[in-house]
Amino acid sequence: MDTSRARPSRLLAPIAVLACSVLLLGGCSDAGSGTGRGSGSAREGDTAQAAAQSAANDLQADYERVIKDVLPSVVQIQAGDSLGSGIVYDDKGHVVTNAHVVGNSKSFRVTTARDEGALGAKLVSSYPEQDLAVIKLDKVPDGMKAARFADSAKVEVGQIVLAMGSPLGLSSSVTQGIVSAIGRTVTEGGSGGGTGATIANMVQTSAAINPGNSGGALVNLDGQVIGIPTLAATDPGLGDSAAPGIGFAIPASMVTTVAGQIVKDGKVTDSGRAALGITARTVVDDSYRPAGVAVVEVSDGGAADKAGLRPGDVIVRLGDTDITTITSLSEALASMRPGDRTKVTYTRDGDERTAEVTLGEQ
Numbered sequence: 001m002d003t004s005r006a007r008p009s010r011l012l013a014p015i016a017v018l019a020c021s022v023l024l025l026g027g028c029s030d031a032g033s034g035t036g037r038g039s040g041s042a043r044e045g046d047t048a049q050a051a052a053q054s055a056a057n058d059l060q061a062d063y064e065r066v067i068k069d070v071l072p073s074v075v076q077i078q079a080g081d082s083l084g085s086g087i088v089y090d091d092k093g094h095v096v097t098n099a100h101v102v103g104n105s106k107s108f109r110v111t112t113a114r115d116e117g118a119l120g121a122k123l124v125s126s127y128p129e130q131d132l133a134v135i136k137l138d139k140v141p142d143g144m145k146a147a148r149f150a151d152s153a154k155v156e157v158g159q160i161v162l163a164m165g166s167p168l169g170l171s172s173s174v175t176q177g178i179v180s181a182i183g184r185t186v187t188e189g190g191s192g193g194g195t196g197a198t199i200a201n202m203v204q205t206s207a208a209i210n211p212g213n214s215g216g217a218l219v220n221l222d223g224q225v226i227g228i229p230t231l232a233a234t235d236p237g238l239g240d241s242a243a244p245g246i247g248f249a250i251p252a253s254m255v256t257t258v259a260g261q262i263v264k265d266g267k268v269t270d271s272g273r274a275a276l277g278i279t280a281r282t283v284v285d286d287s288y289r290p291a292g293v294a295v296v297e298v299s300d301g302g303a304a305d306k307a308g309l310r311p312g313d314v315i316v317r318l319g320d321t322d323i324t325t326i327t328s329l330s331e332a333l334a335s336m337r338p339g340d341r342t343k344v345t346y347t348r349d350g351d352e353r354t355a356e357v358t359l360g361e362q
Contacts, residue, residue, distance in 0.1 A: 011019030044232070062221050065080060066162060067174055067248055069223045071113045073147035074167040074216055075319070077135070078118070079105040085165035085216030086110070086135070090146045095121065096259040097215030098230055098250075099128040100193050108135055113172045116141055125262045128195040129273065129362060131188060131230055132255060134262040147217060150224035152253035155182055155203060163207035163229050163247070165216025177207030177245070179226075185331045186248050189232055198330035202248045203227040218249040227251050274336040275362035276309075276348035277302020282325045283314055289325040291349070292316045307344060307357040316352070317345035333359070 013211050068276040073088045077097055084101030088094075095110065102108070102123060119137050126133035127200040159179045167173050182203040190196030205218060209232045227249030232242040261268050277299035285291040292314040298305045309315075319342040321332040336342065337360035345354050 028182070040205065057285050060067075063162070063176070063303040066219060066221055066223045067164075069161075070147060070217060070219050071164055071172055071174070072143070072223070073145055074113060074164045076111040076169075076171045077101055077215065078109040078111075079103055079129055079146050083212050084214045085212065085229075086145045087228065088144055088219050089134065089263065089309070091140070091144070093121075093140040093144075093262050094124065094142075094259070095137065095227070096255060097133055097135065098196050098228065099126045099131045099133045099197075100230075101215040102126055102133045102135065103193060110135075110137060111171060112144065113281070113360065114141075114143070115171070125267045127258055127262070127268045127271075129197055129271065130199060130258055130268075131195045131197045132228070132248070132258045134248065134259050136293075147225045148196065148223060149224045149252040149256050150220060150222070152201070152203075152226065152251040153219075155179060155226050155251070157181060158294075159226075160221055161205055161207055161226065162219045162221075163205065163209060163213060163216065165213040165229065166220060167208070167210035167212040169212055175208040177205050180204040180206050180246070183252075184248060185334050186231070187327050187331060189234075193229070198327065198334045198335035199230070199250060200211075201254065202230075203249050203251055205229075205247050205249060207247060208245075209249075210242070217282075225255075226253050227253055271362050274333045274338050274340060274356065274359040274362040275302070276304045276308070276329075276333065276359050278304045280315070280326060282330070293323055293326055293329050295346075303357050303360040304344075307355040309344070309346065309355065310348075313346045313348050315344060315346045317343075319343060338362075 015255045072275050076087045077086045079102050086095040086097035086141050089096045106123045108121040110121045111118055121135045121137045124134040124136050138358045142254050157179050161179055163175045184204050185200045188194040188196055189196045197289050211228045213229045217225045218229050220226050229249045231248055233246035235243045258268055278295050279297035280293045282290050283294045295309055295311050295313045315325055318332045323329045336359055338359055340359045343354050344357045
């Protein structure tokens with residue numbers, strides 16, 4: 001905690017010193033010219049230095065206030081041999097986290113920021129399609145408070161954010177950055193415990209996201225959770241190692257929608273995710289390049305069934321989006337809603353065909 005609080009001071013102090021040095025240098029030059037402006041420039045330099053120092057102190061105070069307010073709502077979750085993070089969702093002991101954090105476990109050990117010793121918890125429900133899950137503490141400790149979640153529509157690029165969690169098992173760790181982009185559609189890997197989910201409208205951040213941060217909190221300076229850090233981008237050119245400064249968080253509004261249903265009904269009852277109602281696989285052309293998605297099975301009464309698709313058809317376009325892989329189809333569907341009408345272009349026996357489809361719900 002002390003280290004994270006000291007960091008803003010170290011980052012901002014050199015800026016104040018630099019501003020002072022530049023302004024004082026200008027003042028010395030004016031004084032030497034005999035214009036009588038030297039003392040005025042020096043006073044301007046003093047004013048700029050004081051303003052910069054005041055701004056640095058205000059920002060540091062904001063960091064400290066947010067950390068003190070939110071960190072008690074962020075917990076560490078041990079699921080088998082793996083560690084992740086979670087956010088206290090309500091005063092009844094519900095904790096929301098990532099589905100890939102809970103994995104196949106049904107019971108967990110939870111540690112709070114106060115380090116009161118491990119608390120027992122059990123799985124309520126996991127929803128891998130959105131990489132979210134809710135667990136519930138066996139006993140709610142005194143003083144535990146729920147986090148406040150932001151309206152995702154109000155998140156803007158450039159906002160300062162703090163990521164809180166347990167990276168590499170270091171509980172109650174805090175990193176800082178900004179919102180780098182919004183509205184990203186990201187597909188997780190299916191290896192290493194990943195769910196393989198395709199998630200729309202994710203928040204991209206420059207705050208460091210490391211193993212163990214998953215399920216924690218990405219927080220604005222109003223002390224509101226704007227998202228759940230879920231994964232960091234990887235660079236195939238660097239052996240799939242994490243790309244520095246590119247992390248993604250599930251937006252708060254999506255978190256509260258899914259978690260709210262799980263808390264209320266014990267499961268997700270309205271996913272809000274569009275579906276074609278097929279089982280499919282990627283196919284390749286003669287050059288072994290991905291060339292479309294072959295329909296393996298069609299769900300009776302589903303969107304594809306009603307549109308006339310059948311096993312063996314190869315989908316090559318959905319609306320205006322070219323489809324070459326299962327991932328590209330998932331990403332196209334992630335940008336749509338159940339009930340949306342669109343065109344699906346496919347090949348059957350070498351002939352290209354088009355059908356109108358009303359998307360179902362996943």
